[in-house]
Amino acid sequence: MAPPVLSDCSACAATRFLPFRRAVSSEAFRFQPSVSLTLKPSSLIAVRSISSDGRSSSAVSAVTMNADTSAKVIDGKLVSKQIKDEVAEEVARMKEAIGIVPGLAVILVGSRKDSQTYVRSKKKACEAVGIKSYEANLPEDSTEEDVLKHISAFNNDPSVHGILVQLPLPRHMNEETILNAVSIERDVDGFHPLNIGRLAMQGRYPLFVPCTPKGCMELLHRYGVEIKGKRAVVIGRSNIVGMPAALLLQKANATVSIVHSQTKNPEEITRQADIVISAVGVANLVRGSWIKPGAVVIDVGINPVDDPESPRGYRLVGDVCYEEACEVASAVTPVPGGVGPMTIAMLLSNTLESAKRIHNFK
Amino acid sequence: MAPPVLSDCSACAATRFLPFRRAVSSEAFRFQPSVSLTLKPSSLIAVRSISSDGRSSSAVSAVTMNADTSAKVIDGKLVSKQIKDEVAEEVARMKEAIGIVPGLAVILVGSRKDSQTYVRSKKKACEAVGIKSYEANLPEDSTEEDVLKHISAFNNDPSVHGILVQLPLPRHMNEETILNAVSIERDVDGFHPLNIGRLAMQGRYPLFVPCTPKGCMELLHRYGVEIKGKRAVVIGRSNIVGMPAALLLQKANATVSIVHSQTKNPEEITRQADIVISAVGVANLVRGSWIKPGAVVIDVGINPVDDPESPRGYRLVGDVCYEEACEVASAVTPVPGGVGPMTIAMLLSNTLESAKRIHNFK
Numbered sequence: 001m002a003p004p005v006l007s008d009c010s011a012c013a014a015t016r017f018l019p020f021r022r023a024v025s026s027e028a029f030r031f032q033p034s035v036s037l038t039l040k041p042s043s044l045i046a047v048r049s050i051s052s053d054g055r056s057s058s059a060v061s062a063v064t065m066n067a068d069t070s071a072k073v074i075d076g077k078l079v080s081k082q083i084k085d086e087v088a089e090e091v092a093r094m095k096e097a098i099g100i101v102p103g104l105a106v107i108l109v110g111s112r113k114d115s116q117t118y119v120r121s122k123k124k125a126c127e128a129v130g131i132k133s134y135e136a137n138l139p140e141d142s143t144e145e146d147v148l149k150h151i152s153a154f155n156n157d158p159s160v161h162g163i164l165v166q167l168p169l170p171r172h173m174n175e176e177t178i179l180n181a182v183s184i185e186r187d188v189d190g191f192h193p194l195n196i197g198r199l200a201m202q203g204r205y206p207l208f209v210p211c212t213p214k215g216c217m218e219l220l221h222r223y224g225v226e227i228k229g230k231r232a233v234v235i236g237r238s239n240i241v242g243m244p245a246a247l248l249l250q251k252a253n254a255t256v257s258i259v260h261s262q263t264k265n266p267e268e269i270t271r272q273a274d275i276v277i278s279a280v281g282v283a284n285l286v287r288g289s290w291i292k293p294g295a296v297v298i299d300v301g302i303n304p305v306d307d308p309e310s311p312r313g314y315r316l317v318g319d320v321c322y323e324e325a326c327e328v329a330s331a332v333t334p335v336p337g338g339v340g341p342m343t344i345a346m347l348l349s350n351t352l353e354s355a356k357r358i359h360n361f362k
Numbered sequence: 363m364a365p366p367v368l369s370d371c372s373a374c375a376a377t378r379f380l381p382f383r384r385a386v387s388s389e390a391f392r393f394q395p396s397v398s399l400t401l402k403p404s405s406l407i408a409v410r411s412i413s414s415d416g417r418s419s420s421a422v423s424a425v426t427m428n429a430d431t432s433a434k435v436i437d438g439k440l441v442s443k444q445i446k447d448e449v450a451e452e453v454a455r456m457k458e459a460i461g462i463v464p465g466l467a468v469i470l471v472g473s474r475k476d477s478q479t480y481v482r483s484k485k486k487a488c489e490a491v492g493i494k495s496y497e498a499n500l501p502e503d504s505t506e507e508d509v510l511k512h513i514s515a516f517n518n519d520p521s522v523h524g525i526l527v528q529l530p531l532p533r534h535m536n537e538e539t540i541l542n543a544v545s546i547e548r549d550v551d552g553f554h555p556l557n558i559g560r561l562a563m564q565g566r567y568p569l570f571v572p573c574t575p576k577g578c579m580e581l582l583h584r585y586g587v588e589i590k591g592k593r594a595v596v597i598g599r600s601n602i603v604g605m606p607a608a609l610l611l612q613k614a615n616a617t618v619s620i621v622h623s624q625t626k627n628p629e630e631i632t633r634q635a636d637i638v639i640s641a642v643g644v645a646n647l648v649r650g651s652w653i654k655p656g657a658v659v660i661d662v663g664i665n666p667v668d669d670p671e672s673p674r675g676y677r678l679v680g681d682v683c684y685e686e687a688c689e690v691a692s693a694v695t696p697v698p699g700g701v702g703p704m705t706i707a708m709l710l711s712n713t714l715e716s717a718k719r720i721h722n723f724k
Contacts, residue, residue, distance in 0.1 A: 192559070193560045193562075193563060197554070197562070200558050200561075200605055201555060201605065202600070203538075229624045239564055243562055247562070250599065253624040255620065255622070255624070255626075255631065256620060258612060260615075260617070262590055262591045262616075262617070263591070264591050264617070269617065
């Protein structure tokens, strides 16, 4: 990719975070849909329509393709609520039928404020759907053995169906050793290489799919986006989002390309895609000119940019220049309120799935 | 991909095997190299030059890029011999230093003629480099338990460093159960999902890389083909070749796209690639028009096509229309004599590597 330069995106107010040159393209956009986007009858959900002046209005309606320049907003907040409701219903049915309550254990080492916030919100989300949550809070100077002892205890606790080690771990610990200690049957994060291997292989299926990429796929499915035979580009190749997202799209029969830091012409390649998933962590990297008219854009990035008008002095934006994307794409996830809320919903869904599998409950 | 139609490739004599429409392309080819192709001083090897009339001449010379239309032939037979020589040297050094001889066990179930031939040639290749080979020949009507018992015995035999189950297994056996029984430390085929997962993940490394895709990469490396930052297309997504080849190219920092049976415009996508690996098993699928001028083409396919002039009534061709590829690409592997001989060479290399690791021999 090209070296960092300033950009001229006035709408984004985030020029200093934009490390990629906006390639000059003489190609005229053809404003026609590239992806068939129709809602399944079973999954009618609310969508907000963004007009070209950037204002949104909420309404429950089916998403249908049109040839104008206003993208539909894929509402992750709404879909995640829908999923949480479904999980709550299943948790209640399971408890009623066999007296089992799914349990999620979270291990937190140290006292990072952000990690504490994440753990708190996971606990709260568990409570809301009736999943029992367990917590092990260990001091920063714990040894690897301390952590492994807790993992082992949770592995052997029949009331725990999912185990999650909050990352990052303190520097003196080996992340790989610790993550590998989580039993594969309880690896609700889906990060175990055995799960990733099964995800990559045809005819094999992982016990768990990593939560964020699973959330991206769920958004595509619930908005009726056809994946089979479509060109998909994943920007970023991290172990927890980009790479497994590419494997999932591939399993769903898309033709997938992965764009990463060594890619020489990311804009040109991305512009070929009917479906774009960006998970690279660079504010407003993906400009309107990167997007094929009519494409569906899933923005995983959550990046803080300076904003003197915000009480906190900053605001959160995605990897995608939202306003520009809305002019070109057929559907876009906003940040916040797009993929973000899906991750915890998928964690709850994975924990329920695990409890059902362990107790053979259909 | 488009439905099967007859093609007009007279050079290939294989029209009946060609299931893909040759797309009409008005794009003029720019005959300029797309891939930097220079031999490393340490790996000067013989290359055969193919002239436009299809005849080849052998000569030892450095591969250098040129702008004419004759592709260099990537000589897998020669490289595999080079690798076998290197393995033999290391086997001798190990035996001399610590008295350990690497051992490879092959399990063959049933009496398929082709499988017997493969096993025989593996045994012969082992002997040639000084690796000890072990064999378990089980009758067609063996039970899964019989096979698992043999695998377990080999897993626990300290003189065995690699175990290979010859595929296909009889239909009454579960391939996954049997392959998973091979201990990960002896999985010289690299098919275990844990190995595949590690191959897919950044910062993780498999104990073994599957032999055929490893052979493709070795050819690229030994011919000095730069991979980082290049566009690569892998045609086919099998667990044993296409998918791991894509993961390997990705780990080497190429920008990778996988073309498969559900891809709508395989020709257009393939033509964007600086490096093409085809592993789909369709004779002459990849026509000259699919190839970007100057690209490097690795052809994994080995497909029989009718040939009344051959004593056997057929001859072997690759996935790539060789004569056409030679006119457009900068370098091509022939079939036979390209990737084919590399697979066994990589199996020997993996077995040696395993013995070194188990005995901590550097």
